[in-house]
Amino acid sequence: MSLSVSELVWPYLPSLSVGAILGFCAGFAVKRIGRMTVLLVGLLFLALQILAWQGLLTVNWGRVQALAEPWVQRGGREFGAWVLGIVQTNLPFGGGFVAAFLVGLRAR
Template identity: 75%
Template structure:
C-alpha cells in the first residue's frame, strides 16, 4: 500500500495568510499591551476608589460628614451609562475597521487582561 499523501492545498492560500500576518501580529502585540495596561490601571483605580470609600465611611462614622448615597448614585448613573455606550461603540469600530488587526487586537487584549 503506498503511503498516503496529504490533500493538495490551493496555490494562493499561503500567500493569502501571509498578507494578513503583519496586521494580525501588530494587532496582537498592541492588544496584549493594551490589555495588560488596562488591567494594571484598573487595579490601581479600584485601590484608589476603595481607599476613598473607606475614608468617607470612617469620616461619616466619626460624625465629620454625612454622605447621601442615593444622590451620589443618581449623579453617577448617567455617566456610567454613557461611558458604557461609548466603550461598546469604540470596540465595534475597532472590529469593523480592519478585521485582521481588530481580530488580533481583541484576542490579545483578552489575553493581556488575563496575564499575571
C-alpha cells in the same frame, strides 16, 4: 491551482501581529489601571465611611449614585462602540487586537 494556508495568511500577518501586540499592551494597561482605580475608590469609600462613623461627615449616597450613573452608562456604551469600530474597520488588525486585549487582561 490551490493555495496553501501560509499563502493565504501571509498578506494578513502584519496587521494581525501589530493588532495583537497593541491589543495585549492595551489589555495589560487597562488591567493595571483598573486595579489602581479600584484600590483608590475603595480607599476613598473607606475614608468616607470612617468620617461618617465619627460624625464628621454625612454622605447623601442617593445623590452620589444619581451623579455617577450617567457616567457609568455612557462609558459602557462608548467602550462597546470603540471595540466594534476597531473590529469592523480592519478585520485582521481588529481580530488580533481584541483577542490579544483579552489575553492582556488575563496576564499576570
